[in-house]
Amino acid sequence: MSIGLLGLLDDVAAIAKVAAASLDDVAAQSVKAGAKAAAVVIDDAAVTPRYVFGFSADRELPIVGKIAAGSLRNKLFILLPATLAISYFFPRMLIPLLVLGGVYLCYEGAEKVLEAIAPHKAHDHEAEVGTVAINAETFEDKKVASAVKTDFILSAEIMAITLAAVPDASFWMQALVLAIVGIVITIAVYGVVALIVKADDIGVALARHDGKSFVDLTRRTLGRGLVLGMPGFLTFLGVVGTAAMIWVGGSIIVHGLEAYGLNSVAHAIESVAEAAAHALPPVAGAMKWTVETVLSGIVGLLIGGIAIPVIGFVIAPAWTFSKRLLRAKRG
Numbered sequence: 001m002s003i004g005l006l007g008l009l010d011d012v013a014a015i016a017k018v019a020a021a022s023l024d025d026v027a028a029q030s031v032k033a034g035a036k037a038a039a040v041v042i043d044d045a046a047v048t049p050r051y052v053f054g055f056s057a058d059r060e061l062p063i064v065g066k067i068a069a070g071s072l073r074n075k076l077f078i079l080l081p082a083t084l085a086i087s088y089f090f091p092r093m094l095i096p097l098l099v100l101g102g103v104y105l106c107y108e109g110a111e112k113v114l115e116a117i118a119p120h121k122a123h124d125h126e127a128e129v130g131t132v133a134i135n136a137e138t139f140e141d142k143k144v145a146s147a148v149k150t151d152f153i154l155s156a157e158i159m160a161i162t163l164a165a166v167p168d169a170s171f172w173m174q175a176l177v178l179a180i181v182g183i184v185i186t187i188a189v190y191g192v193v194a195l196i197v198k199a200d201d202i203g204v205a206l207a208r209h210d211g212k213s214f215v216d217l218t219r220r221t222l223g224r225g226l227v228l229g230m231p232g233f234l235t236f237l238g239v240v241g242t243a244a245m246i247w248v249g250g251s252i253i254v255h256g257l258e259a260y261g262l263n264s265v266a267h268a269i270e271s272v273a274e275a276a277a278h279a280l281p282p283v284a285g286a287m288k289w290t291v292e293t294v295l296s297g298i299v300g301l302l303i304g305g306i307a308i309p310v311i312g313f314v315i316a317p318a319w320t321f322s323k324r325l326l327r328a329k330r331g
Helices: 002-036 037-053 059-088 089-117 119-129 136-165 172-209 214-259 264-279 282-328
Strands: none
Touching: 002 037, 002 059, 002 282, 037 089, 059 089, 089 214, 136 172, 136 214, 136 264, 172 214, 214 264, 214 282, 264 282
16 A cells, blocks of 8 residues: 555656646746737737727726726637637638738728828718717727727737747647736736826825925825826827837738748848948847838838728728618518
């Protein structure tokens, strides 16, 4: 009995060691994959706060919570199984789907640019795609739905990058890494978003501190700085978010075309970026990244500009017609 028990304990210890090693491997792979997706994560954090603009302070955190819950559902219950299934059964479908997502991001970003430089044309476009007057509650739901839809595209890119970072891992290892990266990124992004949208309230609370000590004075100064600076910062963040959507969308499309042998755009961008980097050796890395980002953004803006009339005059009317036809069949 004692020998059998010792043997069993040895087996349990061996299993525990294997499990611990597997957990370490999952953690290492998750960190590696998450680091590669960092650029899209930053874009996600910059894009989301603009969906909370214009709401009362008591609705800000609930809206962020709704968007975060939608983002988590996107990642864990739709994108994780879909990404694994497509990569296993239809690996050639991943790139076309990502490119379609990139086009959507370009469209969303270009629409915001149009709204900023020509509000009347933006309103005309909204009429074309079927925008109607809605009450406050419906407006909030519409904003949340729009944010979750945009998050879906960014999350799809995050999950695709994550999967690409662990190509040789087993199916279950890939699933675990995707789940861990999805959960950690969602918590990080929407935690930061919550802090951003509530920073002005935090500033008010700090500015109300009484007392004459150095600590109290520092708190009041910091609080007043937050209150005065947040409106401008939020406006700036909205601009960054729009630019990020266009840049990420353009970058996805450029790399997607490159995967199918259409290298001319990617090579042109790389050549210009390399030339800029050689021109300024002390900041070569930063210069190369900046030029690649700007040029990818220009590509994204052009594609988004083309997508606006296509969606307004072709896709939206076809979608409206199909909905009417479906209602007529049901009636």
